[in-house]
Amino acid sequence: MTIGAMIGDIFKSLFKKPATEQYPFVKTAAPIELRGKLTYDASKCTGCMMCMRDCPSDAIEIITIDKASKRFVMRYDMAKCTYCAQCVVNCKFKCLDMSDEMWELASTTKQPFEVFYGREEDVAALLEKRSTECPEPPANPS
Amino acid sequence: MNNLTVPPLLALLVFPGGLFLLASGLVYEFVDRKLIARFQNRQGPRWFQPLADVVKLLAKEEITPSGASRGLFIILPVIALTAALTAALYVPLAGFAPSFSFRGDVVVTLYLLSAMTLCLGLAGANTADRFSLIGATRTLTQLFSYEAPFLLALLGPAIAAGSWQISEINTYASGQWWMIITQPIGFLIAMVGLMGKLELPPFDAPEAETEIVAGALTEYSGRGFALFRLGKDVELVIGLTLIAAFYMGGLANPLDFLWKTLVLLLVAAGLQSLFARLRIDQTVGMWWRIGALLGLVQLLAILVGRFAGPWITGLF
Amino acid sequence: MEKTSDGKFIVPIGAQHPALKEPGHFEFAVEGEIVVGASVRLGYVHRGIEKGCENRNWIQAMYLTERVCGICSHIHATAFALATEKLAGVEVPARAQAIRVLISELERIHSHMLWLGVAAHEGGFDTLFMYSWRDRETVMDLLEAVTGNRVNYSANVIGGVKFDISPEQKETILKGIEFLEERSQHYMEVVTTDETFTGRTRGIGTMPYDDAIRLGAAGPTLRASGVARDVRTDSPYAGYKLFPVNIITDTAGDLDARFIVRIKELFESYRLVREILDNLPEGELSIRVPRRIPAGEAIQRVEAPRGELFYFVQSEGGENPSRVKIRTPSLLNWASITNFAPGHKLADMPMILAGIDPCFSCNDRMITVRDVRTGQVSNLEDLKIR
Numbered sequence: 001m002t003i004g005a006m007i008g009d010i011f012k013s014l015f016k017k018p019a020t021e022q023y024p025f026v027k028t029a030a031p032i033e034l035r036g037k038l039t040y041d042a043s044k045c046t047g048c049m050m051c052m053r054d055c056p057s058d059a060i061e062i063i064t065i066d067k068a069s070k071r072f073v074m075r076y077d078m079a080k081c082t083y084c085a086q087c088v089v090n091c092k093f094k095c096l097d098m099s100d101e102m103w104e105l106a107s108t109t110k111q112p113f114e115v116f117y118g119r120e121e122d123v124a125a126l127l128e129k130r131s132t133e134c135p136e137p138p139a140n141p142s
Numbered sequence: 143m144n145n146l147t148v149p150p151l152l153a154l155l156v157f158p159g160g161l162f163l164l165a166s167g168l169v170y171e172f173v174d175r176k177l178i179a180r181f182q183n184r185q186g187p188r189w190f191q192p193l194a195d196v197v198k199l200l201a202k203e204e205i206t207p208s209g210a211s212r213g214l215f216i217i218l219p220v221i222a223l224t225a226a227l228t229a230a231l232y233v234p235l236a237g238f239a240p241s242f243s244f245r246g247d248v249v250v251t252l253y254l255l256s257a258m259t260l261c262l263g264l265a266g267a268n269t270a271d272r273f274s275l276i277g278a279t280r281t282l283t284q285l286f287s288y289e290a291p292f293l294l295a296l297l298g299p300a301i302a303a304g305s306w307q308i309s310e311i312n313t314y315a316s317g318q319w320w321m322i323i324t325q326p327i328g329f330l331i332a333m334v335g336l337m338g339k340l341e342l343p344p345f346d347a348p349e350a351e352t353e354i355v356a357g358a359l360t361e362y363s364g365r366g367f368a369l370f371r372l373g374k375d376v377e378l379v380i381g382l383t384l385i386a387a388f389y390m391g392g393l394a395n396p397l398d399f400l401w402k403t404l405v406l407l408l409v410a411a412g413l414q415s416l417f418a419r420l421r422i423d424q425t426v427g428m429w430w431r432i433g434a435l436l437g438l439v440q441l442l443a444i445l446v447g448r449f450a451g452p453w454i455t456g457l458f
Numbered sequence: 459m460e461k462t463s464d465g466k467f468i469v470p471i472g473a474q475h476p477a478l479k480e481p482g483h484f485e486f487a488v489e490g491e492i493v494v495g496a497s498v499r500l501g502y503v504h505r506g507i508e509k510g511c512e513n514r515n516w517i518q519a520m521y522l523t524e525r526v527c528g529i530c531s532h533i534h535a536t537a538f539a540l541a542t543e544k545l546a547g548v549e550v551p552a553r554a555q556a557i558r559v560l561i562s563e564l565e566r567i568h569s570h571m572l573w574l575g576v577a578a579h580e581g582g583f584d585t586l587f588m589y590s591w592r593d594r595e596t597v598m599d600l601l602e603a604v605t606g607n608r609v610n611y612s613a614n615v616i617g618g619v620k621f622d623i624s625p626e627q628k629e630t631i632l633k634g635i636e637f638l639e640e641r642s643q644h645y646m647e648v649v650t651t652d653e654t655f656t657g658r659t660r661g662i663g664t665m666p667y668d669d670a671i672r673l674g675a676a677g678p679t680l681r682a683s684g685v686a687r688d689v690r691t692d693s694p695y696a697g698y699k700l701f702p703v704n705i706i707t708d709t710a711g712d713l714d715a716r717f718i719v720r721i722k723e724l725f726e727s728y729r730l731v732r733e734i735l736d737n738l739p740e741g742e743l744s745i746r747v748p749r750r751i752p753a754g755e756a757i758q759r760v761e762a763p764r765g766e767l768f769y770f771v772q773s774e775g776g777e778n779p780s781r782v783k784i785r786t787p788s789l790l791n792w793a794s795i796t797n798f799a800p801g802h803k804l805a806d807m808p809m810i811l812a813g814i815d816p817c818f819s820c821n822d823r824m825i826t827v828r829d830v831r832t833g834q835v836s837n838l839e840d841l842k843i844r
Contacts (some may be wrong), residue, residue: 004416005652006585009644010181019592022186031599033621035606056514056521084521084612089620089744098606182588272469276491276804343582344654352477352580352808354469417654419582419806422491424657 034100035083039141040117044095047072051087051096060087065122072125073118079105080112168192170407172377172399177411190377190411194366195300206366209270218265219369220360225257226376233383234392237399246306252293255327255380258373259285262348265370266358277357280348280422282336287429288345292335298328299388301444308387316392327440329389331433332382336381337410337427344417345425382406398420466494471805473502477580477808479655480818484795484811488804496799496807503819511782516542516751521781523769524610525821526784529572530557531610532565533762538782539614539830540695541758541771545751552739554618554701558699560734561605561613563727563762563796564631567638568597570727570754571718573815577717581658586648593641600634603627618744626733635728642724649717659713661797663810666711673793674787677765678723679814681707683717689761696760701734713813719781720721720815749777762787786820 021028030036038060047067052060059081065071088096105113116123171192179186232240232247240247259281266278270308299321300306303314315321321327338345341357349357359367384404388392393399420428466487473481481502489809507526508636511519519541524535536558573596578586604627607613612617623631649655680687689695690703706722708715711825734773753775760767765787772781781793791814799810827836 002651003653005648005655006589007412008417009183009410009589010415010585013183014180016183018180018185019183019595019663031603031606033603033606035612049814054516054517065823082521082612083607084609084610085606085620086517086612086615089615165511182585184588184594194461272467276469276488344585347805348580350805352582353805355476415585417583417584418578418652419805421658421803423762454683 030100030103032100034103035085035098036100036103037078037098037115038076038081038087038117039097040076041095042072042074042118042122044093045074046070047091048092050092054082054086054090056080056086063126063142065118065126069121071119072137073116073122076115076117078113078115089095160227161378163227163235163376165371167372167377168196168269170379170382170403171375173404173407174411174414177408178415181411181415192376193449196372199364199368199371201365204366205361207269207271207361208269209451210361214264215366216292217310218261218268219366220374222258222261222265222377223369223373225254225261225384226373226380229254229380232308233380234309234387235383235399236377237393237395237397240309243307243309248296248300248311249442251308251380251384252296255339255377256285256289258377262358262370265362265366266360268362269358273356273360274353274358275353277348277360280354281341281358283422284341284345284348284408284417287426288338288433290334291331291429291437292339293329294373294434294441295328296384296388298325300442301441301448304448308384312387312392313389314392315390316394318391320389320391322389325440325444327436328444329385331437331440332385332389332417333406333409334413334433336378336385338380338429339381342410343360343414344420347422347425350419381402382410460837471807471811474623474810477811478818479576480816482607482807484807486807491803493566493799493802493804495559495607495777496796500792500818501822502602504822505819508782508784509824511779513778515749515777516747516779519614519782520614521610521612523782523784524614524786527762527786527817528609529569529768529817530565530762530820532561532613533760533767534784535612535614535763536562537760537767537769538698538706538756538771539616540760541608541756541769542616542751542779543747543770544756544758545773546747547752548617548747550618550745551741551743552697553622553741554743554745555625555697556700556738557619557621557697557743558614559701560600560623560731561611561619561775562696563730563734564597564601564604565611566763567724567731568594568601569815570599571638573720573763573812574649574667574717577656577713577809577812577815580812581655586645586655589641594637596634596638600631603630604840615744617747618624618726618742620743622743623735623738631731633736635731637694639725639728641730642721646718646721647841649721655693657715658806659717662713662806663794663813664710664712665794665798665839669720669797670711670794670825672776673795673797674790675765676787676790677762677815678719679791679794680765682711682719687766689759689766693759693760695758697734701730703730706795714810716813745827750781751779764778764788764817786817788817789821789823791816 006131031072047062047064049062051061057080059077063075065073085098088098109137116126172189174189176186194398206215229240229251234240263278265456266274266281299311299315302321305311305314307333341348349359359370362370362432382403383393386406390402460810469486469488470483471486472478472483483499486493506678507522510599513614523538524531526534530572534610553813560694571590573589574588575594578590600610602608604623605613665683667684670680670685684707686705686707688703688705690698691705704726706726708719746761751773753773755772758769767787769781774780794812794814799807802810
């Protein structure tokens with residue numbers, strides 16, 4: 001029976017730096033295994049849509065520009081993504097991968113964290129088409 | 143020792159009675175919170191946090207609960223803070239001579255300090271809320287348990303000094319061995335008693351967050367809550383000053399005051415972070431079974447020392 | 459003051475209360491400080507997850523079940539995956555099963571550390587709370603370094619797991635476990651020897667052996683009453699056949715015993731994690747499972763950190779499960795509160811509540827729907843027709 005069994009801890013802590021992480025000022029690096037922003041390699045994609053089909057949160061949309069010449073654009077919503085990597089498992093052609101970037105998903109605007117992947121001219125064409133169709137501003141590119 | 147004196151009006155409004163006391167209360171609250179945080183290996187608040195809290199609370203809307211007497215609801219926090227501020231006039235705050243002093247002021251001071259707890263209890267009982275009612279009951283129960291030993295503990299130095307005047311005890315203490323050595327039990331009881339008075343952990347059963355939300359102050363939101371908090375901060379400063387003056391060789395100058403009270407605060411913060419919260423029945427049991435008994439033993443020892451001491455030394 | 463008709467003073471805890479981090483409503487009838495009656499009301503956080511599973515395909519449903527609980531997420535996904543694999547009739551590779559167990563044990567460590575902090579906080583011992591949560595960060599970092607996520611690990615796929623354990627990861631885990639073991643040793647000492655703390659836990663909320671069985675308690679709460687029952691050994695699933703677990707029990711049945719059982723389980727988990735890392739079976743990580751699961755019904759019991767977790771999964775041969783029923787361990791343990799709270803002090807209530815490690819949103823399930831206005835009661839079949 002003791003009184004104050006944690007006296008050693010509190011005494012040591014007085015001379016130790018706090019365990020608190022100084023988060024916004026000092027950023028600790030994410031582990032390499034971290035599942036962050038999804039990356040997409042449009043050149044390998046065959047348009048099987050398996051990633052879209054099993055995504056639990058509708059974060060992925062593969063937009064077909066030209067089925068015959070295998071030109072696709074992927075719209076990826078980072079705020080919807082649950083980072084489960086099911087799409088990476090599903091992709092047989094290794095065109096999807098989870099990077100360790102972009103894990104700070106906070107914003108002061110309501111614009112979705114959308115990313116468009118694909119050949120540049122395809123993305124540009126798609127975005128232009130969208131802006132004429134709907135007056136909403138296009139997504140915040142990052 | 144020659145403590146400095148302050149003109150009366152200044153004493154009431156600025157130093158040591160008014161602004162200075164409020165400011166030092168906030169500073170001591172900050173130091174206390176920071177120390178506990180560091181003991182728990184946390185970061186702790188920034189230096190202006192207590193002030194920011196008070197400013198925020200003062201700006202908030204105060205809602206008087208239905209069923210409570212509105213007059214009492216408003217006046218009780220004011221009385222509590224006033225009592226605490228008044229008590230400051232009789233203690234050698236910051237090492238200066240007490241602004242007012244008369245024979246027997248130690249008793250008046252102690253009762254002014256208790257007035258705060260009584261106000262807390264009344265405030266809880268007034269605001270007809272289940273949590274505050276239980277909080278009020280616990281506050282008053284705790285008051286009855288620590289008050290007697292705490293009083294005994296502070297009477298020890300008074301008896302040793304042969305005076306009931308704080309300034310005289312202060313002067314006497316500085317000319318002696320520190321009474322923390324000659325009366326260690328008294329010091330311990332006084333220290334723990336102060337923590338009970340301020341409802342600091344582990345004696346925070348009256349405001350145990352996980353049981354009864356905020357205890358007696360559950361219904362207080364804005365000004366009232368701010369005043370009660372300020373009152374507690376002020377009491378912390380006064381309590382530490384008293385204990386330092388009585389048990390740690392008196393307070394001769396501001397520097398003396400600063401280091402002695404801060405050392406005491408360090409001890410208090412350590413005690414606050416060491417223990418699990420005591421249930422109210424455990425608190426009462428501890429005070430009456432151990433605290434009061436030890437206090438009496440200490441008192442007896444002092445009396446024996448005081449009256450038998452000269453006789454024994456006279457023998458040789 | 460409000461009093462019930464029989465003149466009792468009721469202290470409500472919840473639905474919003476500092477002692478509860480999730481909504482649940484408890485009413486304690488008190489006489490002075492003594493509690494004389496207790497009742498519980500749940501259902502504030504029903505989210506319709508079971509119904510939601512029916513509208514998703516098998517893979518998506520697994521990620522949905524992972525979100526039943528924020529603390530024991532992996533075990534829910536594992537239970538669902540195991541049930542689905544049972545229906546599909548596939549044999550998952552041993553390495554995948556071992557990795558599943560590894561993640562479950564890391565998750566158990568995380569859950570028990572979290573509980574230790576919460577329970578200490580309920581008892582007003584904030585220092586223990588801060589330290590145990592500081593050390594819990596270690597295991598959360600380990601989980602992040604292994605799975606890539608801190609909370610919903612998403613380690614499973616139907617038919618296996620997504621990732622392998624690399625030698626560097628193994629080293630990281632072993633290092634973290636070593637630190638945690640040392641700390642757990644210390645916490646064990648604190649909770650069993652600190653006078654102020656044992657004053658709050660010894661002899662509080664004591665549930666005797668017979669009552670524990672009668673009330674159908676589960677998990678560490680049950681084992682603290684001396685009942686040696688643990689799904690991991692009673693009906694080993696996933697990798698537990700290869701890596702057997704020793705059941706930890708204590709006879710006292712009070713809060714102190716629940717602390718001891720949970721901390722001893724931490725040591726058991728550390729041992730298991732080390733054993734798995736050293737003897738990871740070779741083999742594939744996953745096996746192909748058809749998208750359409752053959753018609754049938756399967757049940758799967760697993761040991762979540764809080765006790766026995768039960769899954770019932772039904773397939774009609776389609777791409778979606780046709781019925782998923784989940785019973786979480788917290789539901790089994792409420793009776794231990796309402797039965798053993800009376801007679802204790804009001805101050806003990808938060809600790810008794812925390813003692814079963816309750817998880818409110820996990821256990822809010824719907825069985826029947828009653829229309830408040832018409833009084834009409836509809837069961838699942840009626841709802842399906844609508």
